[in-house]
Amino acid sequence: MATAEEKTELVETLKGPRFYRIMLSGYGGESAYMGISKAAHDFWSAHTEEHGDNDLVEYMIADDVEDCDFDELDEVPVEAQFLNDADDDMYKRPWYESHTEFEHSHGVEWGSAYLTVTEVESSEYGADIVGDEDVVDRESLSEYLDNIMEANNYELELTEMGCADDEPDCEAIAQLYSSEKGCFFEGIVETVGEFDPKKLKVYTTEYLNGEDTVSSIEYNGVEVENNGGDTNGKGYSASVWMN
Numbered sequence: 001m002a003t004a005e006e007k008t009e010l011v012e013t014l015k016g017p018r019f020y021r022i023m024l025s026g027y028g029g030e031s032a033y034m035g036i037s038k039a040a041h042d043f044w045s046a047h048t049e050e051h052g053d054n055d056l057v058e059y060m061i062a063d064d065v066e067d068c069d070f071d072e073l074d075e076v077p078v079e080a081q082f083l084n085d086a087d088d089d090m091y092k093r094p095w096y097e098s099h100t101e102f103e104h105s106h107g108v109e110w111g112s113a114y115l116t117v118t119e120v121e122s123s124e125y126g127a128d129i130v131g132d133e134d135v136v137d138r139e140s141l142s143e144y145l146d147n148i149m150e151a152n153n154y155e156l157e158l159t160e161m162g163c164a165d166d167e168p169d170c171e172a173i174a175q176l177y178s179s180e181k182g183c184f185f186e187g188i189v190e191t192v193g194e195f196d197p198k199k200l201k202v203y204t205t206e207y208l209n210g211e212d213t214v215s216s217i218e219y220n221g222v223e224v225e226n227n228g229g230d231t232n233g234k235g236y237s238a239s240v241w242m243n
Helices: 003-017 038-051 054-061 141-151
Strands: 018-034 102-119 138-139 159-163 172-191 200-206 212-219 228-243
Touching: 003 159, 018 141, 018 228, 038 054, 038 172, 038 228, 054 228, 102 141, 102 172, 138 141, 141 200, 141 212, 172 212
Parallel strands: 159 200
Antiparallel strands: 018 102, 018 172, 102 138, 172 228, 200 212
């Protein structure tokens, strides 16, 4: 004979699937990490120590070094132009497509992430909302998951925090960070019955700048596809250091 739980699940199945939109918003950004020479490091390290990172940011985001509007520089020595293409020294690559890039990240920062879960009518993008209230109304992601784990005597593991790959074989490293605010993740999960927060699992990655970025979300063991978000840029920062 079927148990009460099995009967409930059968009833929910016969009702048809339900759909929930999962959104992560807050502060985060996009980072590019690339290998540079010691000569490039020495030039930019001395310059940023004395003048700050404005000129380094300007060099990295400009389409061409000739277009740079520097505050404290007249020109950048050739040996410090680390974004020049390996096969064409005259071509300056975009900061997000460096030929020496070894790591790239984009997402919401773990400690700044807020979770919203809303029931919708279907899995289609922009589907109409069901009901008048969100299932989860922009709650701190870390606190929300911690509370669930605590309520279940920490028998559930709803987070997995990892680290980026080891640093590359290069003399020095440059990083550009584009700070952003807004929605970084939006995906749909299909369920039998109501949304069950105990089936959520969030993965993060700690990158070289020490920031833990949400890298993926699972529901009931299946990765939720990120259909994109909508963020606004809040500014850039750049740095160099020896590897």
